[in-house]
Structures are given as C-alpha cells and as structure tokens.
Amino acid sequence: MAAMARAATTSDAFNAIAEPQRRDILALLRAGERPVTDLAQELGMSQPRASKHLRVLREVGLVRVRGAGKQRLYGLDARGLRPVHEWVGGFERFWNESFDRLDTYVQDLKQTQQEE
C-alpha cells in the first residue's frame, strides 16, 4: 500500500454524494421507497448501473433495503447527511459576509496585477 488512490466512494457520505447520479437517486427516494428498476428507468440509466450506485449508498448507510416479495424496496436514510450539512454549514457566515471581503479582495487583486 505504498501509493494510495482516491478515497473509496464507500468511505463516507461525502464521497458517496460526490457522484451526481447518486444524488439524483437520493432525491428521488425522498418521495418514498422504490425498487431499482423504477429508479433506473426514471433516471434513464441501466439497471445494473443503478444497482451499483445503490450498493454504494447502502454501504455508507444513506439507503436501506427491504425485501418486498419479488422486489427489493430501497428507502432513504438521511441521517448520514446530517454531518455533511453541519460541516458545510460551518461556512455559512463566510458566503454571506463575503461581499465586503471579496470587494476588498478584488481591489487588492487589481492593484497587485497593475504592479506586475
């Protein structure tokens, strides 16, 4: 294990939601439980692909499955998103107060460039 590649998507929620299609899946699941085929069709992706994404989501705990007869119903378990929300929320005051800062920042930048 000399060199390491990117962190596994299954390592945490941050990695799991980095993939747009997985975000789409999660968004759809807010409407309620659904089988893979449904999700795949609605999102215009193949069933195996949807299954793979769901597996990742399951492994980080953002999704739960339960067998319902022949089908397997996937449901949202959003608790894992809470830490993400909180982490990002820690920057809220920065994107709000940014106006002044950025203005002065941009001025500094222009000045710097003129000096070059």
Add this chain to the structure above:
Amino acid sequence: MAAMARAATTSDAFNAIAEPQRRDILALLRAGERPVTDLAQELGMSQPRASKHLRVLREVGLVRVRGAGKQRLYGLDARGLRPVHEWVGGFERFWNESFDRLDTYVQDLKQTQQEE
C-alpha cells in the same frame, strides 16, 4: 472515451470536498489568508501535496490566491459551498422525521427476516 472513470475532482464542489484533507484546508482558511507552507505544516502534509490540493480547490472556485510579495496567500471563497449546503439541506426534514419511520421500518425488517 468509451468508458469513463469517476468524475474529476475539479468538476465541482461536491467532488472537491470529498477529500478530507481538502476539507481541513478549507476549515483552516476560515481563520484568514495563508500561504501554502503554513497550511502544509499545520496539517502535517508535504508542501507539494498541499499545493496540489489547493489547485483543485482553486479550480472549483472555493479558494482564491493573491500574490503578496514572495508569498502567495490563499483565501477562502465559500460561495461555492452554498449550493452544496442547499442540496443537503433538502434532506433535513428526513433525518429529523426519521425516528418514526425508522422504527416502523425496523419492525418491518424484523418481520421480514422472521419470515425468511
């Protein structure tokens, strides 16, 4: 371009913040602008490594640089985190209301398992 790998980290903020060390860098930058060397030392990583992470953050617009003499000061631009916060926030009521749902869910699950 038959097969595609994972989305580039430079593609958007979601991918950029999937890396823990980049999150650490962003967190540090809340205290103010800083040069690479500072960040690298504080986070216990090599300078080239920090530079690479900063480049990614710059490319997605979460960070800005400005030359200050011999140094280059990196500063936070948190505006790109706002969409992330909003997306994740769209699940807030789900991780709050989850209690009941999960209780009934778990009951269903137990029942299902007993039936197996």
Add this chain to the structure above:
DNA sequence: TTGATGTATTCCGATATAGGAATATGATGG
C-alpha cells in the same frame, strides 16, 4: 420443477486520481 420477472454481481476497459520524489518556476534582496 420450470418459467418468468426482478435484481445483483462479475469481467472488462479507460480513466482519474493521491502521494512521493525530484525538479521547475517565481519572486526578492543584494
């Protein structure tokens, strides 16, 4: 059991990392 439907997995190829080491580039002061 067999057939049919729904789902998961495996095999494969192409790509995008992350990290280390070495090196290149940049800017400053004398």
Add this chain to the structure above:
DNA sequence: CCATCATATTCCTATATCGGAATACATCAA
C-alpha cells in the same frame, strides 16, 4: 546577475473507480 526562499509542476506507481455487457442469483407463480 546570483543566491535564496516560496511555491508549482512533472514523472511515476498503485489504486479505485464508472460504465457496458453478460451472467448469476433470487423469488414467485403455476
């Protein structure tokens, strides 16, 4: 111009994807 400090980039390796296609697995119905 040169030496020095600060930073960025390149080369390399090992790895972890994502996607398609084919296939295995599972469950139900008759």
